[in-house]
Amino acid sequence: MRRSLKDQLRQLYGFSCGYCGVTEGDTGAELTIDHFQPVVHGGSDLIENLVYCCHACNSYKGDYWNPGAEQRLLHPRNDELSLHLTETEMYQLRGLTATGSFHIAQLHLNRAPLIAYRHRQGQQQLLRQEVQDMRKRQERLAEEIEQLWNLLETQYPQQDL
Numbered sequence: 001m002r003r004s005l006k007d008q009l010r011q012l013y014g015f016s017c018g019y020c021g022v023t024e025g026d027t028g029a030e031l032t033i034d035h036f037q038p039v040v041h042g043g044s045d046l047i048e049n050l051v052y053c054c055h056a057c058n059s060y061k062g063d064y065w066n067p068g069a070e071q072r073l074l075h076p077r078n079d080e081l082s083l084h085l086t087e088t089e090m091y092q093l094r095g096l097t098a099t100g101s102f103h104i105a106q107l108h109l110n111r112a113p114l115i116a117y118r119h120r121q122g123q124q125q126l127l128r129q130e131v132q133d134m135r136k137r138q139e140r141l142a143e144e145i146e147q148l149w150n151l152l153e154t155q156y157p158q159q160d161l
């Protein structure tokens with residue numbers, strides 16, 4: 001496969017697995033290329049047929065191909081995933097349709113390391129939000145202090161505060 005095509009695919013998928021979401025940074029390596037329609041079933045090397053994905057998802061997917069059936073796999077870019085699956089509060093994926101449930105089971109998207117990964121991601125998101133809130137609060141406090149100093153200076157213009 002041409003290097004430029006792989007780089008194009010990496011960009012397209014944000015350097016992360018199209019199926020489970022782990023990134024190159026998380027795995028410490030470039031990910032793999034999946035032929036959504038497997039080569040053995042006539043799939044092409046065109047970018048539309050390629051999915052950037054991690055080793056685990058690629059091997060669970062294998063050469064499965066059952067288009068048009070309820071028990072088919074979802075394409076990360078061509079299917080509206082939110083119609084088929086959702087994430088629970090416990091960081092599990094749950095099917096909203098029979099196809100969604102099949103997709104999750106086939107790709108083992110509730111494997112333990114992935115649940116732990118989503119949990120960590122969730123915690124990090126909460127922490128980022130907290131840091132952001134605290135920065136805003138700090139800015140507001142700094143403004144209040146500034147206003148109080150200005151008030152003091154107008155009230156006591158002759159004094160060295």
Ligand SMILES: [Zn+2]
Pocket residue numbers: 017018019020021022053054055056057058
């Ligand atoms: Zn994956």
